[in-house]
Amino acid sequence: MTSSDFDETRTGSEPVRPYRILVLGAGFGGLYTAVYLGKYLRNLPNVWITVIDRRNYFLFTPMLHSTATGALEPRYIAHSVRKIFRKTQIHAHIGEVLGVDLENRSVSTVHRTMTFDDLVLSLGSETNFYGLENTLENAFTLKSLQDAVAINNHLIRMFEKAYWEENPELRRGALTFVVVGGGPTGVELAGEIYEYANRELLRDFGRRINKNEIRVLLIEATGRILPSLPEHLSNEALDRLKKIGIEVFLDTRLKGYKNRILEIDGQSPIRAETLVWAAGVRTNPLISGLPLEKDPSGRIKVKGTLESCSKDHVWVVGDNASCLNPHEGKPYPPTAQTAVRQAKVAAHNIAARILRKPEKTFSHQHVGGFVSIGDNYALLSAKQFTVSGILGWFLWNLVYIHKLPIVRYRLFSTFGLFLKILFERATTEIDLCPEFEENPRKTTGSRRVMNPGDNRESRP
Numbered sequence: 001m002t003s004s005d006f007d008e009t010r011t012g013s014e015p016v017r018p019y020r021i022l023v024l025g026a027g028f029g030g031l032y033t034a035v036y037l038g039k040y041l042r043n044l045p046n047v048w049i050t051v052i053d054r055r056n057y058f059l060f061t062p063m064l065h066s067t068a069t070g071a072l073e074p075r076y077i078a079h080s081v082r083k084i085f086r087k088t089q090i091h092a093h094i095g096e097v098l099g100v101d102l103e104n105r106s107v108s109t110v111h112r113t114m115t116f117d118d119l120v121l122s123l124g125s126e127t128n129f130y131g132l133e134n135t136l137e138n139a140f141t142l143k144s145l146q147d148a149v150a151i152n153n154h155l156i157r158m159f160e161k162a163y164w165e166e167n168p169e170l171r172r173g174a175l176t177f178v179v180v181g182g183g184p185t186g187v188e189l190a191g192e193i194y195e196y197a198n199r200e201l202l203r204d205f206g207r208r209i210n211k212n213e214i215r216v217l218l219i220e221a222t223g224r225i226l227p228s229l230p231e232h233l234s235n236e237a238l239d240r241l242k243k244i245g246i247e248v249f250l251d252t253r254l255k256g257y258k259n260r261i262l263e264i265d266g267q268s269p270i271r272a273e274t275l276v277w278a279a280g281v282r283t284n285p286l287i288s289g290l291p292l293e294k295d296p297s298g299r300i301k302v303k304g305t306l307e308s309c310s311k312d313h314v315w316v317v318g319d320n321a322s323c324l325n326p327h328e329g330k331p332y333p334p335t336a337q338t339a340v341r342q343a344k345v346a347a348h349n350i351a352a353r354i355l356r357k358p359e360k361t362f363s364h365q366h367v368g369g370f371v372s373i374g375d376n377y378a379l380l381s382a383k384q385f386t387v388s389g390i391l392g393w394f395l396w397n398l399v400y401i402h403k404l405p406i407v408r409y410r411l412f413s414t415f416g417l418f419l420k421i422l423f424e425r426a427t428t429e430i431d432l433c434p435e436f437e438e439n440p441r442k443t444t445g446s447r448r449v450m451n452p453g454d455n456r457e458s459r460p
């Protein structure tokens with residue numbers, strides 16, 4: 001649908017009182033829903049669209065691992081929502097959402113309570129530790145920009161530590177990097193860490209550190225990495241990881257990680273100062289608490305129109321939505337691709353409801369997937385078509401850079417990646433809050449709570 005689909009109904013069709021649409025979350029689902037709503041309803045000044053997020057930027061997660069390994073500057077993948085909305089009628093409200101009252105149709109944030117006529121839930125997911133939270137308190141995750149910067153700093157610091165360390169066991173521990181989870185995030189990160197450590201950091205620290213002292217381990221609980229790709233591509237990815245020197249442990253469960261000692265099935269304890277947990281996600285706790293019909297994984301069940309099955313005028317997109325894929329008979333996977341496509345349909349349907357137009361059903365056939373593995377290598381599968389190697393890597397970059405919402409950052413990122421090919425990745429630390437880096441699991445690093453009164457909107 002384009003904005004012109006609604007043109008004929010504009011004259012005289014504006015609601016008399018302000019019609020409030022609240023979009024919770026400015027990630028892939030929320031941001032794109034708001035952008036499409038802005039297009040479809042742009043001539044209706046009485047429709048107020050407000051997007052609420054705890055942070056003032058949209059985070060482009062598919063490139064987080066590049067930031068975690070010094071290949072892309074943090075701001076290239078974090079784009080100010082105010083800039084994105086500047087030329088639209090959409091309002092941004094930056095603050096933590098504290099509660100949603102579906103009966104009274106209101107949302108409370110750290111700043112105020114706002115009412116809605118239509119609500120879009122797109123608060124994403126959080127890391128699932130599967131009950132291992134306590135043992136993983138020194139583990140990193142890769143969900144936020146802060147996580148990426150903290151990992152990057154930590155990798156550099158481990159090389160600094162090993163540089164002067166005389167005790168061989170402590171040296172080995174500093175230079176052992178573990179990633180848990182063989183999905184796309186874990187595989188991409190393990191590949192990038194390997195390249196970063198062996199190429200970039202070794203250049204800076206090579207006087208006292210040898211290549212054979214560096215270990216990168218990837219641990220996966222099931223018998224296969226990248227289960228979302230066709231099996232031959234999973235196998236190709238596995239071969240690639242092993243070929244470049246990553247130690248892959250399949251069918252291996254993590255039993256514990258205390259005092260930087262890793263315990264896994266079938267191996268004696270391994271000292272590793274770095275562990276990144278990339279083994280799964282679960283629904284945002286705010287979503288879990290809502291009295292809406294959910295599937296067993298806690299995602300909200302939606303109709304084909306993306307409206308909640310149990311509450312009218314509550315729309316759900318992205319990781320929060322459990323929407324059955326009619327082509328496969330199971331819910332769509334929680335990916336950015338799904339979120340962006342759902343955003344367009346949800347926005348269409350909200351606008352169509354206001355303008356009394358026919359609504360659409362969400363249907364999308366998954367065309368394929370991408371995964372990059374270290375420098376200059378990526379696997380791409382789309383329908384019958386598969387590409388790997390440097391061509392895959394170029395396509396991977398082109399596709400993702402093209403999807404960055406701000407054109408200027410597309411240029412920066414393209415330029416940054418070419419610089420990376422020609423020159424080197426960054427090995428400069430970026431100082432963060434010291435407690436966060438010391439203990440990433442205990443500080444709410446990704447949450448920024450502003451003082452009440454900051455950044456108030458003149459209208460909801």
Ligand SMILES: Cc1cc2nc3c(=O)[nH]c(=O)nc-3n(C[C@H](O)[C@H](O)[C@H](O)COP(=O)(O)OP(=O)(O)OC[C@H]3O[C@@H](n4cnc5c(N)ncnc54)[C@H](O)[C@@H]3O)c2cc1C
Nearest residue numbers: 025027028029054061062097123124318319334335336337
């Ligand atoms: C490292 C990484 C790599 C990934 N790579 C890919 C990839 O290559 N391809 C792909 O398709 N998918 C990828 N994904 C998955 C993809 O990021 C998600 O599926 C997608 O972001 C889901 O969109 P969403 O809108 O549901 O949630 P999100 O994009 O996570 O947005 C949720 C938003 O809600 C905000 N929020 C949450 N709680 C609150 C609160 N209480 N108050 C205020 N604001 C709140 C958050 O700040 C966030 O901005 C990756 C994910 C990660 C972590």
